[in-house]
Amino acid sequence: MRFIRLLFVALLAIVLIAVALANRQVVTLSAFPANFGQFLGGTWSVNLPLFFVIFLAFAVGMLAGLVWEYLREAHIRREARQRSAEVARLENEVGGLRHRHAAPRDEVLAILDRPKTSTTPPRSGASAQPAPGTSLPASSR
Template identity: 55%
Template sequence: MRAIRLFFFVILAAVLMLLAAANRDLVTISLLPQALAPFAGGQWSLTMPAFVALFLAMVFGVLVGLVWEWLREAHIRAESSRRAHDLAQLQREVGDLRRTHAAPRDDVLAILDESARKSAATPTASGATLPAPR
């Protein structure tokens, strides 16, 4: 996988270098139309090599795409956060129920359970078929 990634980056670097070498001519990028430039207080233009303008346009497109996706997925992140909060609350409730269930019960019930365990553990006399006392 690492070799494939390295190969991809080498090919991408070679293509970008060829693109830069082929587009070295200067271009003027105007940020406002010529008719609106006097109202804005001057010339709003930049002169740069064509490959720089192309690379800046690509970077700008990637940034716009990232922001667009971040805004589009905001409701998904909010839902995930809400579900994580609900999950944490349910886990706390389950822990409380486990502690409550494992806690000692009423003393009378504990004595009855203990006597029932003892009577079940003691062997009955040979031939005795009487029911256990209540």
């Protein structure tokens, strides 16, 4: 990808240099048409090389397009900011609900919900088979 970018920049530089060399003539760039600048006072024209006028026009066009797109997409950025703020608010609310509902409200419930751990060794007389007369199913071994 870096090579392709470097190749593109090199080709662009070659094209720009070729345009500059082919358009070295001096032209007059006027701000107002046909002597209208005299009514405002001063000279409203400048002599520049043609390639500079071309590059300047290209730069002004790019800048105008950038400003146009920035203003056109303002509502999209505003909506994205609003939705981002709403997502953050909802994530905070969900986090609070998880924290509030994850902890037991009563000490008795906390004791009942605690995982059972066996600290006493199993009795030696205990068998894996259910006692006679119980409704537990027999293990299938």
